[in-house]
Structure formats: structure tokens, C-alpha cells
Amino acid sequence: MRLLLDNPSLSQRELADALGVSLGKINYCLKALMDKGLVKVQNFRNNQNKLAYAYLLTPLGIAEKASLTKQFLRRKIAEYEGLNREIEQLRSEILEQNSPVETQPPQS
Numbered sequence: 001m002r003l004l005l006d007n008p009s010l011s012q013r014e015l016a017d018a019l020g021v022s023l024g025k026i027n028y029c030l031k032a033l034m035d036k037g038l039v040k041v042q043n044f045r046n047n048q049n050k051l052a053y054a055y056l057l058t059p060l061g062i063a064e065k066a067s068l069t070k071q072f073l074r075r076k077i078a079e080y081e082g083l084n085r086e087i088e089q090l091r092s093e094i095l096e097q098n099s100p101v102e103t104q105p106p107q108s
Contacts, residue, residue, distance in 0.1 A: 008056050009053075039056065
């Protein structure tokens, strides 16, 4: 959806190449987004190339993109915080292992 927002005139083939997926998969996904009302297609009637289309996010599509972005950021922040806790735990373990062990002299 980000690609469509930034580049509505990308062809399905260009979208497929940019995302590293098949043309059929892009076609399927665009149809699903259109069915959900998240994307609309606009044909450039004045264009010499009658196959030229623009895939535009609808207001609902823009809201959904924002919601997905928010969810993505929440997930990534949680992952980041979890990794920081794990790193601190590992640092503590290393410090414990490297600290000199106090030994008491043998009693006679």
C-alpha cells in the first residue's frame, strides 16, 4: 500500500518487480484491495496508452495503511525492547562469570 500511495501510476508488472512477487499475485492482491474498498483504479483516458491505470488509495485505504503502520511499529518496538532486555541479561551473566571468585583459604 505504501508503494501505491507513493507511486499510483506503477503498473502491475512494476509493482510485482518492486515487491519481488509474481504478476498474478499482484493482480490477485489488487483485486482484493479493490473489493475491500481500499484501492480504486483510474484509467487515464487521455493517455496514448489505453492500458495506463493509476491505483489510488481510497480514504479507507489510507486509514487502513495508517492502522497497519501503527500495528507494525508497536510490534517492532516490543521486539526492540525485548532484545534490549535480553542483551542486558546476557551482559549481567558475562559480568558475573568474569568477576573474580572469592575463595577462602583451606582450614587446617
